[in-house]
Amino acid sequence: xxxxxxxxxxxxxxxxxxxxxxxxxxxxxxxxxxxxxxxxxxxxxxxxxxxxxxxxxxxxxxxxxxxxxxxxxxxxxxxxxxxxxxxxxxxxxxxxxxxxxxxxxxxxxxxxxxxxxxxxxxxxxxxxxxxxxxxxxxxxxxxxxxxxxxxxxxxxxxxxxxxxxxxxxxxxxxxxxxxxxxxxxxxxxxxxxxxxxxxxxxxxxxxxxxxxxxxxxxxxxxxxxxxxxxxxxxxxxxxxxxxxxxxxxxxxx
Amino acid sequence: xxxxxxxxxxxxxxxxxxxxxxxxxxxxxxxxxxxxxxxxxxxxxxxxxxxx
Numbered sequence: 341x342x343x344x345x346x347x348x349x350x351x352x353x354x355x356x357x358x359x360x361x362x363x364x365x366x367x368x369x370x371x372x373x374x375x376x377x378x379x380x381x382x383x384x385x386x387x388x389x390x391x392x393x394x395x396x397x398x399x400x401x402x403x404x405x406x407x408x409x410x411x412x413x414x415x416x417x418x419x420x421x422x423x424x425x426x427x428x429x430x431x432x433x434x435x436x437x438x439x440x441x442x443x444x445x446x447x448x449x450x451x452x453x454x455x456x457x458x459x460x461x462x463x464x465x466x467x468x469x470x471x472x473x474x475x476x477x478x479x480x481x482x483x484x485x486x487x488x489x490x491x492x493x494x495x496x497x498x499x500x501x502x503x504x505x506x507x508x509x510x511x512x513x514x515x516x517x518x519x520x521x522x523x524x525x526x527x528x529x530x531x532x533x534x535x536x537x538x539x540x541x542x543x544x545x546x547x548x549x550x551x552x553x554x555x556x557x558x559x560x561x562x563x564x565x566x567x568x569x570x571x572x573x574x575x576x577x578x579x580x581x582x583x584x585x586x587x588x589x590x591x592x593x
Numbered sequence: 594x595x596x597x598x599x600x601x602x603x604x605x606x607x608x609x610x611x612x613x614x615x616x617x618x619x620x621x622x623x624x625x626x627x628x629x630x631x632x633x634x635x636x637x638x639x640x641x642x643x644x645x
Contacts, residue, residue: 390598397601400608407612446619450612457608461601569619576623579630586637593644
């Protein structure tokens with residue numbers, strides 16, 4: 341693309357009518373998501389009570405847990421996109437699956453980094469090879485590999501088929517990460533919902549304001565944020581496909 | 594809060610900064626890619642028009 345980008349053409353001369361405009365519904369969704377996220381942040385910082393044992397750092401949990409919820413939903417969107425693509429062979433479902441992976445990957449990075457920062461004062465370490473942390477790291481690396489491997493396949497049909505199968509199988513890492521604190525008694529990671537494992541360190545009793553804050557943030561991060569980001573990512577991919585098609589047309593002239 | 598509550602506000606600030614950083618980096622990457630692709634579309638359409 342760099343050779344094409346080097347050609348200097350005034351932007352004003354470009355046919356503006358052909359530029360894709362943002363749907364009104366997406367604009368409304370973006371505003372609602374932004375407001376809802378800000379309300380959630382306000383609740384996390386000022387409404388929820390302060391944990392007596394952990395201090396202010398416990399408030400990270402409202403983002404840490406919620407971002408995992410968002411990643412969980414986004415990765416399931418990838419599974420749905422992959423399954424429907426394999427059945428119908430319509431590229432739009434592969435585009436949806438790709439969008440799910442990118443959004444889920446970003447949200448799981450937020451989950452991982454906030455978890456590390458919470459762990460430093462509570463566990464006295466940034467990282468430990470605990471079963472939960474290890475499975476979360478494997479999950480993030482699995483989806484990073486999806487993005488890298490996908491870009492390495494030239495043939496579009498092969499790429500889509502491979503990515504669909506990979507995206508469906510990769511959900512196993514998400515499920516393992518979710519349930520591992522229930523099946524491995526040696527984990528020190530606390531469970532926010534339900535009883536923590538016996539060796540858990542850093543658990544806390546939730547008051548009603550904490551429950552409301554966690555519930556609200558989880559809903560925003562699981563529904564609004566993934567939906568908005570996936571929509572934008574799908575539009576980006578549609579534009580990339582349009583560029584590819586245009587390039588083919590120009591080259592064939 | 595009790596007198597024994599640890600002062601961990603710096604870690605809260607660091608956590609918020611890290612979460613915002615990752616989020617903004619992802620948004621920024623999407624915006625940058627979108628702008629580059631739009632420029633490509635404009636150039637390619639211009640080339641197509643000139644050829645046609």
